Amino acid sequence: MTKNTLVFRAHSSSRYSVAALLGAIEIDERLTNLDVKAPINDYQDVISNSIRHGVCIVAYSVMSTQTHRVQHEVSVLRQEYGKQLILVGGGPHASARPRDLLNWGFDYVIIGEGERTFPDLVHRLVTRDDPAGIEGVVSNIRENYPRPKDLSQIKLDNYPPFAIEMNVVGPIEVTRGCPFSCKFCCTPYLTGGRVRHRSIENVLYWVDRAVRERGFRRTWFLSPNALCYGGHGRSVELDKLERLVRGVSGINGLEEVYFGAFPSEVRPEFVSKKALEILRQYVANKTIQIGVQSGSDKVLEISNRHHTVAEGINGVQVALECGFIPHVDIIFGLPGEREDDLRASIDLCYELVDMGAKVHGHVFMPLPGSAFENMPPGRLDEESRKHLGELSRKGVLTGSWAQQEILADELAQKNDI
Numbered sequence: 001m002t003k004n005t006l007v008f009r010a011h012s013s014s015r016y017s018v019a020a021l022l023g024a025i026e027i028d029e030r031l032t033n034l035d036v037k038a039p040i041n042d043y044q045d046v047i048s049n050s051i052r053h054g055v056c057i058v059a060y061s062v063m064s065t066q067t068h069r070v071q072h073e074v075s076v077l078r079q080e081y082g083k084q085l086i087l088v089g090g091g092p093h094a095s096a097r098p099r100d101l102l103n104w105g106f107d108y109v110i111i112g113e114g115e116r117t118f119p120d121l122v123h124r125l126v127t128r129d130d131p132a133g134i135e136g137v138v139s140n141i142r143e144n145y146p147r148p149k150d151l152s153q154i155k156l157d158n159y160p161p162f163a164i165e166m167n168v169v170g171p172i173e174v175t176r177g178c179p180f181s182c183k184f185c186c187t188p189y190l191t192g193g194r195v196r197h198r199s200i201e202n203v204l205y206w207v208d209r210a211v212r213e214r215g216f217r218r219t220w221f222l223s224p225n226a227l228c229y230g231g232h233g234r235s236v237e238l239d240k241l242e243r244l245v246r247g248v249s250g251i252n253g254l255e256e257v258y259f260g261a262f263p264s265e266v267r268p269e270f271v272s273k274k275a276l277e278i279l280r281q282y283v284a285n286k287t288i289q290i291g292v293q294s295g296s297d298k299v300l301e302i303s304n305r306h307h308t309v310a311e312g313i314n315g316v317q318v319a320l321e322c323g324f325i326p327h328v329d330i331i332f333g334l335p336g337e338r339e340d341d342l343r344a345s346i347d348l349c350y351e352l353v354d355m356g357a358k359v360h361g362h363v364f365m366p367l368p369g370s371a372f373e374n375m376p377p378g379r380l381d382e383e384s385r386k387h388l389g390e391l392s393r394k395g396v397l398t399g400s401w402a403q404q405e406i407l408a409d410e411l412a413q414k415n416d417i
């Protein structure tokens with residue numbers, strides 16, 4: 001008997017996208033007979049078992065920091081199975097560099113949001129219909145590709161945040177898109193400048209189901225700037241923010257709500273006593289993730305951050321006064337950063353730590369899709385490395401800056417810098 005299979009190669013780097021895309025597959029009535037698997041390990045065994053029974057689609061969501069691994073795996077799969085399987089790629093790197101994926105051997109690449117496109121493509125493939133013409137799907141090398149912002153955008157409420165039937169669950173994306181254009185960030189390119197929110201009713205519906213059906217005891221949220229929930233992205237909407245966190249925290253059986261903590265972040269100028277006092281009443285997180293990014297106003301301006309170092313410090317102070325431990329993101333090696341700017345960022349780390357905050361240190365990576373994608377990779381000098389090591393040993397600074405330096409170099413080489 002024919003059995004068509006979708007094997008979504010799960011990996012820790014893309015687990016949130018996998019959960020959302022499998023959720024979109026799960027609710028699609030055209031695909032109820034599809035056998036869906038999301039192996040983290042032994043994916044080759046799963047593929048070789050599936051290939052004998054019908055169409056086998058292998059899907060990847062590709063981050064720009066994972067290209068080596070994916071390229072290698074695709075090459076092994078092609079050698080092993082040739083054209084017996086159909087390879088579909090999506091995710092941030094696919095949207096920014098679709099040509100890369102096609103060159104590695106993917107048959108189809110999805111540019112932009114996958115919730116609508118991915119089930120449409122899978123349906124055409126299993127019914128052996130021609131996928132040509134699906135918006136955002138490309139299958140051959142050409143001069144130009146559509147950009148995510150040129151494509152139509154989904155409404156978050158129309159799709160589940162995760163795959164509850166398959167029990168592939170995770171945080172709930174409450175906001176997509178960002179009106180800011182920080183030059184080191186690829187979010188505006190990938191998700192657009194218009195902010196879209198999942199409605200409070202929809203969030204409550206999914207959390208309630210996750211509690212009842214999957215034993216969720218805690219929930220957390222994804223947002224480019226958690227304190228912008230409910231508005232146009234440039235201000236805090238206190239009423240909507242409160243209704244969201246109060247509503248979620250009131251769900252029977254749910255013990256903890258995390259909001260504004262990693263993997264979400266908040267912009268420092270959005271931090272206010274009023275907003276954090278609301279959060280303090282309902283959320284379980286002791287920390288709040290604040291993006292200050294540099295200790296140099298000049299570098300913040302070059303990066304198009306639209307806030308100052310003083311606003312950053314003020315946000316941290318307010319968070320401390322409201323009972324949160326601020327975890328502050330700082331990026332070293334941003335374009336335009338000179339030695340005195342780097343020193344200012346290191347000094348800021350010490351100042352923040354003295355105030356009671358913790359620092360999350362990063363090294364600038366020229367991410368595809370960001371305005372800085374062609375800029376030189378970030379580098380730390382010996383002195384900064386020494387200071388970061390010291391703060392890290394004291395337990396007040398975390399981050400993978402050494403690994404990010406390597407990744408930044410690799411990205412820059414691919415960008416031919």
Ligand code: SF4
Nearest residue numbers: 178180182185187224
């Ligand atoms: S860093 Fe944050 S605020 Fe800036 S563009 Fe990216 S998501 Fe928006």
